[in-house]
């Protein structure tokens with residue numbers, strides 16, 4: 162390993178370690194809230210309401226919503242982590258510590274992206290554990306589960322980073338999650354199969370990328386899907402690469418960071 | 421090789437405000453260089469461009485011959501910067517601020533930890549190492565930023581008004597510390613309001629005003645060029661004037677007189693004249709420090725010439 166390579170690895174590890182330390186230190190705001198909300202979802206939708214609902218694709222309603230809730234947790238937490246942490250660094254100006262250092266901008270990007278993804282995935286694992294108190298899950302295709310979880314975590318982590326790059330105040334980092342991501346998630350087949358929708362709504366729903374991701378993830382866990390999983394998988398990859406390039410350009414140019 | 425070479429550097433903020441009008445600067449290796457100028461002159465903008473916190477509009481910057489357009493990372497690894505305003509995460513621990521900064525430069529923990537200890541001790545904040553930065557006093561926060569700027573052992577240390585709002589004792593301590601650092605070979609660039617500071621510490625100086633360098637030379641020769649100094653005399657007994665004096669003077673009050681002494685006149689002549697007229701002087705001092713006098717005159721001239729252009 163040559164010196165430049167070594168320095169890059171050290172710099173990356175520093176950013177990543179700082180991100181992990183951050184979300185672990187404030188666990189009561191990062192890791193714990195999903196435990197509460199997801200337990201409530203399982204009790205209310207799974208137990209109380211779910212028992213009155215017919216099986217979907219051979220699974221109880223409780224089992225059917227587990228993959229969607231896991232995916233939802235991964236996505237929102239990955240996004241919230243980079244958005245909050247990176248905007249916080251901008252707000253306190255401590256982002257300048259990174260900007261003046263000899264670390265290339267792509268290292269900042271990868272450090273934050275991986276840090277955010279790790280929080281999302283940690284919460285995902287926690288939610289899987291909670292679900293085991295309520296129902297049995299036999300994972301059908303572990304490879305697809307892991308791949309989709311990781312790719313979605315990375316994708317939403319990048320999304321949060323881009324949001325933070327453009328954000329000028331704290332309202333700007335809650336706008337997209339509230340008005341774009343939450344609706345798309347709730348309409349993204351977390352709680353229902355789109356086969357239950359009228360045909361025209363099915364056609365519109367297919368345009369929702371979150372639906373495709375949730376559906377592919379559900380195929381990994383339960384082995385059932387409404388849509389084409391290859392399409393879902395390709396979509397995440399394409400979106401990820403697009404956001405990655407966009408984010409690299411933004412950081413390189415210093416959009417929202419340098420005057 | 422220059423530690424810093426700036427060529428025709430321009431900065432326009434948001435297509436409107438021209439902060440730098442194409443400045444040229446050269447700082448020799450090992451120099452202790454002062455960048456002086458009134459508020460809003462463009463000092464922080466210049467520094468921001470050097471350490472890539474501000475995007476330049478045009479021009480060239482070389483740091484130890486590394487072009488910041490093509491060799492940005494190499495250029496940045498030569499620089500340590502102490503910004504004008506606090507820019508650390510206030511909730512981070514003092515020691516973590518230093519080791520993380522080292523990490524960004526690619527310095528591994530086993531090197532960073534002892535180095536952080538060295539600089540924290542050197543700057544007298546070692547016993548605060550486990551405290552979040554927010555708990556430090558104002559002066560300590562500034563020292564923390566200096567320690568942080570040194571963590572990559574930069575060849576060029578840039579300080580943007582490091583002693584603004586710092587008490588006299590700490591100012592003296594910092595002066596001593598910076599002098600020692602400079603003697604060990606670190607090139608230092610300092611912006612300051614305190615001209616006394618520049619006069620005491622620095623070898624070379626540039627004066628910037630309205631985004632233009634209006635003076636760029638050796639500090640000693642600059643002071644020698646000052647062809648007039650203003651003295652304040654405290655008189656033992658009330659007086660009203662000096663009659664037919666060759667000195668330009670005015671009375672500030674009955675007991676205080678302000679006199680301008682041109683370079684080709686001597687202070688002896690002034691004293692003689694005062695004695696002849698029976699005035700007893702109990703004390704005498706320069707109205708301002710000499711660099712300050714020069715500075716004020718240069719800025720005033722710049723204003724005049726600008727007014728003529730307009």
Ligand SMILES: Nc1ncnc2c1ncn2[C@@H]1O[C@H](COP(=O)(O)OP(=O)(O)O)[C@@H](O)[C@H]1O
Pocket residue numbers: 420433434437438439457458459460461462463464465466
């Ligand atoms: N981020 C910014 N956006 C717009 N104008 C700025 C910005 N920063 C500084 N300026 C303007 O540029 C000029 C130079 O400012 P600055 O470099 O901070 O001066 P100094 O450090 O010498 O006091 C001032 O007129 C200031 O108002």
Ligand SMILES: [Mg+2]
Pocket residue numbers: 463464465504580
């Ligand atoms: Mg300034």
